Amino acid sequence: MVSTNLTRFLDSLSSKRHVRHLIYSLSIIIFLALILTPPILGILLKWNLMGEIFTQPNLTSRAASAIYASFAIALFVSIIDILAGLPMAWFIARGKSQWLSVLDTLADIPFILPTVTLGYSLLLFWSKPEGISSLFGGNSLITPGWLLIILLHFTFSYPVIVRVMVGALLDYKIVYEEASRTLGAAPLTADRTVTLPILKPALIAAFVLAFARSISETGATFLVAGTFENGPVFIKNAREAQSEGPLVLVSFILIAVSCMIYATIRLLGTRLKIPVKKVWPLAERRLSSLGVTTFRNLSTIAIFLILVLTPSLFVAFPAVYAVTGGTLSQALTGSGVWQAYWQSLTLSYLLGMVVTLLNILIGLPMAVLIARKRVGRAPSTVLDVLVNIPMIVPSIALGASLGIFWGNFAFVPEVLLLIFSHLAITYPYFVRAMTAAIERIDMDLEEASRILGARPFAVFRTVILPLTKYSMFSGAIMMFTRSVDETGATLAVYKTLKTAPVLLVDWVTRKPPFASVSPLEISLGAGFLVVFSFVILLVLRFVTKGRGRA
């Protein structure tokens, strides 16, 4: 009875134009006040300190190299991810074996593993004697440094490419390819001259996502960087050395250049032409043969298994050993370092839940605003672009500038700082997902509902929500895991409260008081994160089963 009255009250409230305007205005104000403006102001507040770095040539050189390294690695990794991930996506989307769904799930693994776990797993696999190094008679096949960073970034961006391109290929109308085949084109010619150009928007989106992930990644990068510095590692080191000027300058450059690159890709990407006029019928027919195709598919799977999956899951071995040894019982009783671990894990999940709920509350009106262009076409497009900004800038840079801004307000407790920084990182993911879901709903359905007498809130409650609930749920899961996984921004703002990924970074780097944490303990700690992530993925798969994937 109470809920019915409340629903009726909200329905009637929503029919008042000024109430709707208030809600939409509030969502824009909150976005600007909590998410977009603080990082910008944080940089501007310390503008005068940026010049400090130029008085120290070594520091200037270090900063320049770090910034260059970030963008060079991101560009290189995004290109090789496309080259390696696209054939895999093709194989999954077009293949006919029942095992492909298994491959599809496996390809997601690096995506759902917490990146700090991924980083540690790759460190073990490539750089420690326990890993592949022993097969080559050495202690470390690939030492921590730029090459290991590239391998790490390649690994965690690979699923992004595969996911985006599988979706695009499944949505793609196969009739175009059939048409080109009936006109005499060999399969490879058809793919190159027809399919790829039509999928260009998806390719660009995949490239941008992979680039953004690489630029942004901090926690795992720190584990595998050794003495090498990219932008995020430089910022972390500067924070620990309390060098505010260099920290602010590098943060500013990373943010500004990321935004410029994103804008450039958005504007020029559509003009990028994939060459379609030239054909090599004989060569492309040979390359389309069964033998060549089989070789390509096998190579694709081999690259995935050797460079992506095995290194990602390698941490499972010591984790299993830790379980069968005595480490598990210590972990479950919370003794020793494990007390701090469980506290951090609890903090991570509580933070994730709070951030998820807040994002739903403040992000949903924004998604409706953008999807339905409630403020007009041009302003909605501007909002759409602005919402993406936190997603494409390095999270540690974002966190650093947020920390500087909120640091001016002594009454802001540390936990709130963590919430604000996680909110800024995760907000775009939810708004993007919900905007896309709402845009997919035919306007006719809403109009039919209004004509039948439903007030705006009733339309939202009875039409939009039911049709977007799976997107909302999967968006919430993604937000939650993103928050739990978030390391960079947390490293930039925390004082005493450590989330699980930050704690794991301290364990791996033997930061006091964790200098004596054993490898088995680290592996088990990482293993717990992996198990919980898998459970969340299974829940997501179960709920969204059969929707949006053939």
Place this chain on the structure above:
Amino acid sequence: MPEVRVVNVTKKFGQKIVAVDNVSLHVKDKEYFSLLGPSGCGKTTLLRLIAGLIKPDEGEVYIENQLVNDVPPEERGIGFVFQTFALFPHMNTWDNVTYGPRVKALEKEKSERIGREVLEMVRLYERLDAFPNELSGGMMQRVALARALAAGAKLLLLDEPLGQLDAKVRNELRYELRRMVKELELTAIHVTHDQAEAMAISDRIAVMKKGRILQVGTPEELYMRPQHIFVAHFIGESNFLEGYVTRVESGEATIELRGGILVRSMDETKKKGDKVVIAVRPEVLAIEKERRRNTNTLLGEVERVRFEGTNIRYEVRLENEDMVVVVRPALREEWFNVGEKVTVSFPAEKSLVFVYPEKGLGEELSVE
């Protein structure tokens, strides 16, 4: 020159759906052949099997007497016009049309000459630079056709090529399609669910239902001498009257309809006692005011009248409660009004007798 033979071809989707069920077919060289049937009857699947876009589970497909089961579509020498046109959205008209010659690496001058010729043939040369989203439905259809023709194939496969167009454009383009195919001396296999379209442009038609071919013949053969009750129903329109054979003599069957009405039909294949259905076309039925009883006359009352331009359509409730449709030329005969008592009659030689279907008349005539 391409003739097409399909021999005992079967195609299943999953365990339960038999899309094409042991079909055999022969399309002659330079013939304009249509596959006609309701949605889901397997006609598009059969076309795609001929094109090589899917493979048969059983049977063989021959093009120019060559077995092509394992030959991919790009090597079958076919042109295919899709129902949705499938114009490449990232290419303009010129690039779409010259795609076939380009992927076959023809010389540039030859590709361009072919492109110009086919675009002039379809009267779209002035829209070279237009992209598909800038063209009307009729224009897109013509570009799709030009593209298929420019590929140089002698066998043209068309999957409901006019299905997306409005009625007037459809009526105009169907004749243009046949004219171009005949001019270029192509063999064409055209899939459609529109029997008027198939009748207007085809040399021969295969009527399909539930994955099987019921009858192959010229439009006249199918219309005047349907061999299956579904063909009588699907091609044109028929009245169906149920009854029992009471006598067969001198090539004529006497059938007792509901209510004891006796009619005669030219049929000697049925036996006394057989349950049958008589099919009579609406335009074959005569209607008059004078109430009389004679051979093949049925008394009734006009229940509904519809003016259809060229014709008047009467729905007449017979004395035995059966309903018949009578179609008469609007301008040449007197009109009848609702409620008028009339006599409906038909000549014995213009009716057809079918064995009553095992599954029931409704099920047999269903188009779903």
